[in-house]
Amino acid sequence: MLRFALRRLALMVPVLVGLSILLFAWVRALPGDPARALLGQRATPEGIARVNEVYGFNEPIVQQYLKYVQALLGGDFGRSIKTGQPVLDSFVEKFPGTVELGVTALLLAVVIGVPMGYYAARHQGRFLDTFIVSGSLLGVVTPVFFLAILLKLVFANWLDLLPTSLRQDPRIDATHITNFYVLDGLLTREYDAAWDALVHLVLPSVALATIPLAIIVRITRAAVAEVLNEDYVRTAESKGLAGHVVSRRHVLRNALLPVVTTIGLQAGLLLSGAVLTETVFAWNGIGKFLFEAIGQRDYPVLQGYILFIAIIYALINLVVDMAYGVIDPRVRVS
Amino acid sequence: MTIPLPPSGAGTDPLLTTADDAPGVSLWRAAWRRLRRNPTAIVGAVIVAAFILVALLAPLLTPYEPGSARWSGQVTPTSVPGPSPEHLLGLDRFGSDLFTQLVYGARQSLVYGVVATAIGLTAGTALGTLAGGAASVGGRIGGWVDNAVMRLVDIMLSVPSLLLAVSIAAVLGQNPYAVMIAIGVAQVPIFARLLRGSMLSQGRSDYVLAAEALGLRKRRIVMGHVLPNSLGPTVVQATLNLAVAIIEVAALSFLGLGQPDPAVAEWGRMLVAAQDRFEAAPQLALLPGGAIAITALGFTLFGEALREALDPRSRR
Amino acid sequence: MTGAHDQPLLSVRDLSVRFGLKGQRQVAAVDEVSLDIWPGQHVALVGESGSGKSVTSLAVMGLLPDRGVEVGGEVLYRGEDLLTKSPKEMAGLRGSEIAMVFQDPMTSLNPVITVGVQLTEVLLRHLQVSKAEARERAVELLGRVGIPDPARRLREYPHQLSGGMRQRVLIAIALACEPKLLIADEPTTALDVTIQAQVLEVLKDLVADTDAALLMITHDLGVVAGLCDDVNVMYSGRIVESTNRNRLFANPRHPYTGGLLASIPRLDSPRGAPLTPIPGSPTQTLPWTSACAFAPRCGNRVEACTERAPALEATGDRDLRCFNPLADADLTGAAR
Numbered sequence: 010m011l012r013f014a015l016r017r018l019a020l021m022v023p024v025l026v027g028l029s030i031l032l033f034a035w036v037r038a039l040p041g042d043p044a045r046a047l048l049g050q051r052a053t054p055e056g057i058a059r060v061n062e063v064y065g066f067n068e069p070i071v072q073q074y075l076k077y078v079q080a081l082l083g084g085d086f087g088r089s090i091k092t093g094q095p096v097l098d099s100f101v102e103k104f105p106g107t108v109e110l111g112v113t114a115l116l117l118a119v120v121i122g123v124p125m126g127y128y129a130a131r132h133q134g135r136f137l138d139t140f141i142v143s144g145s146l147l148g149v150v151t152p153v154f155f156l157a158i159l160l161k162l163v164f165a166n167w168l169d170l171l172p173t174s175l176r177q178d179p180r181i182d183a184t185h186i187t188n189f190y191v192l193d194g195l196l197t198r199e200y201d202a203a204w205d206a207l208v209h210l211v212l213p214s215v216a217l218a219t220i221p222l223a224i225i226v227r228i229t230r231a232a233v234a235e236v237l238n239e240d241y242v243r244t245a246e247s248k249g250l251a252g253h254v255v256s257r258r259h260v261l262r263n264a265l266l267p268v269v270t271t272i273g274l275q276a277g278l279l280l281s282g283a284v285l286t287e288t289v290f291a292w293n294g295i296g297k298f299l300f301e302a303i304g305q306r307d308y309p310v311l312q313g314y315i316l317f318i319a320i321i322y323a324l325i326n327l328v329v330d331m332a333y334g335v336i337d338p339r340v341r342v343s
Numbered sequence: 344m345t346i347p348l349p350p351s352g353a354g355t356d357p358l359l360t361t362a363d364d365a366p367g368v369s370l371w372r373a374a375w376r377r378l379r380r381n382p383t384a385i386v387g388a389v390i391v392a393a394f395i396l397v398a399l400l401a402p403l404l405t406p407y408e409p410g411s412a413r414w415s416g417q418v419t420p421t422s423v424p425g426p427s428p429e430h431l432l433g434l435d436r437f438g439s440d441l442f443t444q445l446v447y448g449a450r451q452s453l454v455y456g457v458v459a460t461a462i463g464l465t466a467g468t469a470l471g472t473l474a475g476g477a478a479s480v481g482g483r484i485g486g487w488v489d490n491a492v493m494r495l496v497d498i499m500l501s502v503p504s505l506l507l508a509v510s511i512a513a514v515l516g517q518n519p520y521a522v523m524i525a526i527g528v529a530q531v532p533i534f535a536r537l538l539r540g541s542m543l544s545q546g547r548s549d550y551v552l553a554a555e556a557l558g559l560r561k562r563r564i565v566m567g568h569v570l571p572n573s574l575g576p577t578v579v580q581a582t583l584n585l586a587v588a589i590i591e592v593a594a595l596s597f598l599g600l601g602q603p604d605p606a607v608a609e610w611g612r613m614l615v616a617a618q619d620r621f622e623a624a625p626q627l628a629l630l631p632g633g634a635i636a637i638t639a640l641g642f643t644l645f646g647e648a649l650r651e652a653l654d655p656r657s658r659r
Numbered sequence: 660m661t662g663a664h665d666q667p668l669l670s671v672r673d674l675s676v677r678f679g680l681k682g683q684r685q686v687a688a689v690d691e692v693s694l695d696i697w698p699g700q701h702v703a704l705v706g707e708s709g710s711g712k713s714v715t716s717l718a719v720m721g722l723l724p725d726r727g728v729e730v731g732g733e734v735l736y737r738g739e740d741l742l743t744k745s746p747k748e749m750a751g752l753r754g755s756e757i758a759m760v761f762q763d764p765m766t767s768l769n770p771v772i773t774v775g776v777q778l779t780e781v782l783l784r785h786l787q788v789s790k791a792e793a794r795e796r797a798v799e800l801l802g803r804v805g806i807p808d809p810a811r812r813l814r815e816y817p818h819q820l821s822g823g824m825r826q827r828v829l830i831a832i833a834l835a836c837e838p839k840l841l842i843a844d845e846p847t848t849a850l851d852v853t854i855q856a857q858v859l860e861v862l863k864d865l866v867a868d869t870d871a872a873l874l875m876i877t878h879d880l881g882v883v884a885g886l887c888d889d890v891n892v893m894y895s896g897r898i899v900e901s902t903n904r905n906r907l908f909a910n911p912r913h914p915y916t917g918g919l920l921a922s923i924p925r926l927d928s929p930r931g932a933p934l935t936p937i938p939g940s941p942t943q944t945l946p947w948t949s950a951c952a953f954a955p956r957c958g959n960r961v962e963a964c965t966e967r968a969p970a971l972e973a974t975g976d977r978d979l980r981c982f983n984p985l986a987d988a989d990l991t992g993a994a995r
Contacts, residue, residue, distance in 0.1 A: 027498040035514050134726075150639035152590045154597050155614060155632035158621075166622050240766040246722055247761075248781040248832065249753035252746075258780075262771050277503035284506070285594060289618075303513060304599050315510050319501040337771055338816040 014331060021323050028319050029081065032312050033074050086313030091305050096313035100295055105188035106176055107294030110287070111279040113210055114217035118275070122222045123268065126229025127261065133234060141226060148223025153282045157216040157289035164212060174291035177206045213290040217282050221275040228271050232264035239263070266337055273329035280318055370575070374652040384648030390641025397446055398453040407440045409447035410606035414438040422623050435613065435627055436620045445630055447608035452638060455523055455602075456588040462527025463588075464581050467534020470496065471577075472570060474535065475542030479565045492535065499532040505591055512595055517603035525600075526591045530584055537580055541573040575653045582646030586639035593635050610635050666738055667695040668872050669719065669757075669840055674732035676714050676723065685729065688714045689896045690947060691971065692732075696840065701866070701873040703883040703904075705919070706893035707941040712876045713762075715893075716842045718742075719874075720759055721749040736840075755785035758833035760862070762845040764825035768817035774801075775813030778832055785836045800831040803868075804861050823854035830862055837869045844876045859886070880923055884908065892916045895944045895952035902977030912977065912984040914959040951982065959983045 044060040061067055068076070080087075086096040129141040165173035177183060177190050183202035185193050191210065194203025236242060237260060245259040280296075287296035295314065302310035334340045378384045397404065407413070417424050418438045425433040432441040470492050477488035499507060508529040515521035545551065546569050554564045593611030595601050602609050610631040617627035674692040679685035689711040696702045704712045717723050719734050721741060734741040736757065741749065753759075761767045769777060778800065779793040788796065794813070801809030804827040817825055826846060833841055846862060847855040863886060866873050875887055883890055883904065890907045892900040892915065900913035911917040918937035939956040946952070947968055954964040963969075963982040971980040 023494060024497050024501050027494060028501055031498065035510065038514055146640065146643065147636070150586060150590070150643055151636045152593055152632065152639075154594065155628070155635065158614065158618060158628050158632065162621055162625055162628065240761055240763055241769040243722060244761060244767045244777075244829070244832070245769065246750075247720060247753055247759045248784065249750040249755060250780060250784055251750065254780070254784075258772065258776075259769050263769065266771070281503045281505035284509070285597060288598070299509075300598060303509065306513070308513070311510060311513055315502055315506065318503065318506055322503060323501060339770060339818050 010331065010334065013334065014327065017327050017330065021327075024323070025316075025319065028316060029078060030074070032316060033077050036308055036312055081316070086316065087309035089302075089307055089310050091307050096310050097317075099298060099310070100313070100317055102188065103293060103295045103298050106190075106292060107280075107283050107287070107296055109176075109189050109191065110210065110213055110217060110292060110294060111276075111283055113214040114279060114282075115221060115272070115275060117214060117218040118221035118225050119268075119272075121218075122225030123229050123265070126226040127233050127256075127264070129226070129230045130233035130237065130264075138230075142230070145223040145226040145230075148219045149227070151219065152285075153216060153220060154285040154289055156219055157213070157286050160212045160216050161289065171212050172209050173212060176209050176293055177202065178209075181205050213286050213292050216289070217279060217286045220278055220282065224271060224275065224278075225268060229264060229268055232267045233260060236260050236264045262336075266333070269329065269333050269336065273326040276325040276329075277322060280322065370572075370653070374649070377652040378648060381648045381652065383644050384652070387641050387644030387646075387648055390637060391645055394449055394638050394641060395453060398449040401446045401450045404446050405440065405443040407443040409443050409608040410437075410439055412438045414440075425624070425626070432626065432630065433624070436616055436624070439608075441627070441630065444608040444613060445610075445634060448610040448613060448631060448634065449638070451602070451607060451609045452589045452592060452635070455526070455592045456585050458523040459526035459588045459592070460530065460581055460584050462524060463530025463584065464534055464577070466528070467531040468538055468577060470531065470535035471538025471542070475539035475546075475573070476562075476565050476570070478539065478543060479546040479569060480561050489539075493539070496532040496535050499529075500536070504529045504533070504587075505594060508591055508595060509598060509600060512600040517600070519602055519604070522592055522595050522601055525595065526588050529591075530588070533584070534577060534580060538573060538577050541576050542569050545569045545573045576650075579646055579650040579653065582642055582649055586642035586646070589642070590635060590639050667735075668698045668700075668737065669696040669874070670733075670735040671695075671715070671719065672733040672735065674715065674718060674734060675730070676711070676718050677729040677731075678727060687896055687947075689718065691897055692893070694891050694898070694901070696872050696874055698839065699870055699872055700889065701875065701887045703875045703877060703887035703890045704893060705877060705880065705883060705890055707878055709895075709941045710893040711896040712893050713844050716759065716844050716874065716876050719842065720753060720757060721746070722753075722759075751785075754781045754833075754838070755836045756838055757840045757842065758836070758838040759842040759844065760826075760829050760833045760846045763849045764822050764829055765849065767829055768825055770817055772816070773813065774815055774817065774820070774828055778813070778828065778835065781832055781835050796835070797831075800835055801828070803865065804828070804831045805857070806831075822850055823858055826850060826854075826858050827861060830858070830865060834865050834869055834871070838871055840874065841866060841871045842874045842876065845878070846875075847882065848877075848879070880908075880919055892919070895941070895947065897947055897952070897980065898971060898978070899953070899980045900977060901971075901979075906976055912974075912979050913981050914957045914983075914985055915953050917985050918956075918958075951980075959985065 044057040044066055066073065084097055086100070088095050089099065125141050125145075129138040132138045161173045164171045172178070181199075181202050183190065183194060183199055183206075184197045186196055187193055190206035191203050194200060194206055241263075242255065242259050245255045250259075283294060283296035284299050285296070286292065287294045288300045291297065295317075299311070299314050301307075302314065414424075414430075414434055418434060418436055424430070427433065430440050430442065432445070435441045435444055474489045474492035474496075477485040477492070479485075502510070508525040511528050512521045512525035515524060542565070546565070551564055551569060554568060555561070592601070592609075593614065596609055596611030597615050601612055613631040614628055617624070617631070620627055671692060671694050674689055675687060676689040677685040677687050692711070692715055694702065694704070704715060706712045714723070718730055719741065721744070723730065730742055732742075736752070741752070744752075768774070775794065775797060778797040779790070782788055782793040782796055783790065786793075797813055798809045801812055806812050806824060806827055812820070812824075812828075817828075820828065826849075830846070843862060847858050850858060859882065873886070875882065877883060887904055890902065890904050891898050892907075892913060894915050900907070900911070900916045907916065908920070911920050915937070918935070921935040922937060924934060937956055943955045944952040945954055945965065949968060950966065951957070951964040951969050954960050957964065959981075961983045969980045969982050971978050974984075
């Protein structure tokens with residue numbers, strides 16, 4: 010297992026090197042000269058000179074790249090041209106918000122999606138199956154941001170049930186240790202703060218969960234339907250095992266394999282969807298941070314963000330692959 | 344009913360001929376037959392056809408110009424005029440006819456979606472053929488080419504597709520082609536990987552071995568047999584990707600990276616604009632949002648039906 | 660307990676299985692099938708693929724899907740109709756009273772669970788044993804089906820075992836609770852020819868040891884010859900000939916049986932004599948309702964064969980469904 014992880018980590022290196030070259034070229038491909046592009050409209054000659062100095066735009070290209078990589082390895086992902094704050098610092102500060110949102114959404118998707126898909130497969134062709142299948146299809150094709158707006162309209166504006174913006178009511182003077190607000194509330198025993206953070210989570214996580222939920226329902230349904238036709242399920246039934254033993258040990262154990270594989274892909278959807286969801290709900294995470302950076306053409310932030318996301322995405326997929334190895338013995342051995 | 348007895352030979356016995364002996368039908372023709380009988384395919388096709396018709400016939404469907412804001416005087420911060428005889432669906436928040444905006448939005452989505460997917464399909468198929476072909480032909484150079492292409496694909500796949508499109512659109516700046524190119528390029532690795540995979544699995548099939556045993560040249564087998572037989576999944580993926588592309592066009596607009604010309608009607612930007620008139624006029628959000636979802640639904644249904652038709656085994 | 664030998668252990672009466680949803684055109688996979696199995700008796704059900712023999716066995720096990728299938732007739736096990744039993748009652752019988760070995764060992768074991776769990780779960784379900792006892796018994800069972808180092812194999816997963824090994828495991832699972840009736844559905848078909856005989860031997864020994872009755876489902880008359888007392892030949896969902904093994908081999912009457920025998924090599928046939936296959940394929944049938952399904956492929960066809968349905972009639976030493984049966988010891992005319 011360790012060797013597998015190390016090998017996968019080693020395989021990440023060329024991809025990340027390639028990506029860093031692309032990102033490096035990317036800033037230089039910006040329209041106009043790079044310093045001006047980085048500084049935007051309000052660039053002053055002094056500013057341009059400073060940027061040229063910092064980024065070394067006057068040096069030979071190879072040297073520039075090496076300098077860039079050296080900075081990256083030292084944890085320097087650049088600085089925001091708007092705030093001057095190191096990009097990595099902003100990520101570290103805002104990432105927990107995105108993780109809190111993404112993990113909640115993923116949990117929702119799995120906890121609701123797997124039983125729904127299982128039920129649908131077991132009752133193929135009946136009314137509820139048709140309902141679930143159609144619903145999941147709608148879930149796949151509805152844009153996240155549209156759904157977010159709809160939820161906001163219905164649950165906040167019309168029914169006035171749930172908060173529609175921020176991660177926590179600013180009037181609650183909560184202490185933040187980890188920046189996972191719900192967790193912080195529990196750790197500091199400020200239960201009202203934890204509750205408030207949880208209530209704020211509801212709409213954004215539901216919006217973000219929809220597409221992964223729909224996909225998990227469809228994959229679970231297809232996988233269960235396929236496993237139900239497998240010979241080993243018939244063998245299990247021929248043993249006279251109780252229904253729940255057949256379902257759990259023989260059907261679900263096998264049907265969940267493709268579901269686990271897709272969770273890695275879901276991570277990509279969650280990271281993209283977070284940008285849109287966080288924007289609609291003014292959720293203070295890296296997604297909203299990216300949105301603001303796009304609006305301000307804050308290229309160092311964009312550049313750092315893409316690299317950061319690529320690393321996170323690769324790590325998530327590594328973990329998923331390792332988890333797959335744990336549940337599927339056929340992969341484990343080879 | 345009389346049957347000649349006994350038959351002179353098994354092959355000529357009239358009782359022995361069955362549908363199995365019917366002249367062979369091609370893969371695509373058989374797929375077309377299955378498609379016509381599948382209600383899902385028909386619903387999808389109807390939605391897609393309606394969408395294309397609306398997009399093409401936009402000027403005939405509405406008497407107004409898009410983005411004209413001619414009636415901006417009637418719009419106040421608290422109220423947006425609803426349906427009236429002159430305006431089927433009322434006005435949008437800038438004072439343009441909402442129906443006109445929606446109809447011309449379809450045009451925009453169609454053009455952007457098709458061009459983006461065409462870019463992705465063309466470049467992806469080229470890369471996929473290069474990698475798949477190189478890997479099938481083999482040899483040191485083949486392996487090297489395959490490796491190089493696939494590493495490039497890996498790099499592109501290392502960033503989630505929408506975010507890849509975002510970063511490409513950001514570098515291209517605000518112009519109408521930026522969105523199409525960004526979304527198209529973001530689709531390239533998907534097509535490339537898919538095509539290479541299906542070429543490799545086709546390359547391992549018995550008919551290829553048989554052709555090799557007959558002494559046919561590998562390059563000929565790959566281009567003449569393997570590639571045409573591998574294109575099915577790619578076509579399916581292109582249909583499904585049209586749905587994704589249409590959603591992503593709207594998403595990029597939503598993120599402020601879309602078509603810069605405010606006079607052009609675009610569903611994603613209509614949604615953004617609708618947000619601050621929410622309670623007064625929810626239809627401003629519901630209609631374009633619904634339009635995106637229904638269009639995407641049409642392409643998805645049709646794509647999935649097509650997949651089933653081309654590969655009946657995948658059917659549940 | 661009623662006397663074990665007064666009545667058949669299993670008595671299938673006029674079984675029919677129809678596929679297709681209500682309202683749609685139904686397809687009869689099995690029709691008018693009757694057969695008896697006495698305690699300890701070995702009975703064969705022979706036919707080509709698609710003849711309905713596997714469906715028959717699944718009907719006996721109560722393992723047919725619950726939707727889109729209509730089952731008629733009776734399946735009497737010790738005088739009680741299994742078709743009227745609740746799913747729960749059936750589950751109680753399966754694995755303990757009636758067990759089954761399936762055709763394909765490569766797909767019949769759950770790939771993500773150890774062999775040990777798959778073997779012990781049937782013991783824990785039906786016998787009053789502790790986990791430790793079940794394990795002990797599992798080791799012993801694996802040893803009996805000829806798997807070396809059974810304790811280690813229990814901790815392994817199916818993919819670590821060869822096809823022959825897996826089929827041995829499946830046989831061990833089926834016979835774990837010493838059922839009274841074992842149904843073996845083509846248990847050796849998927850195996851290498853060299854392994855087939857070994858696995859068959861294991862199956863034979865274990866069935867003999869446990870005194871189980873055996874319903875052997877096969878297309879291979881060679882398997883029947885070495886194992887079974889009575890033989891039922893099925894074609895297109897119906898039994899066409901049913902008799903004692905020796906009589907069947909010495910003197911097949913139904914042209915289909917004759918064709919089956921003519922298409923396997925025999926030691927007593929002259930050297931160099933060609934094997935005669937049955938022409939056509941099992942998909943080329945006529946509906947039993949208005950003709951003999953075998954008529955299109957039959958060398959003995961007469962006018963009546965395509966005009967009405969032959970009935971299964973008791974003719975002296977056997978049951979036969981044919982208008983123009985083969986004459987005594989007429990092997991050569993079987994299929995031209």
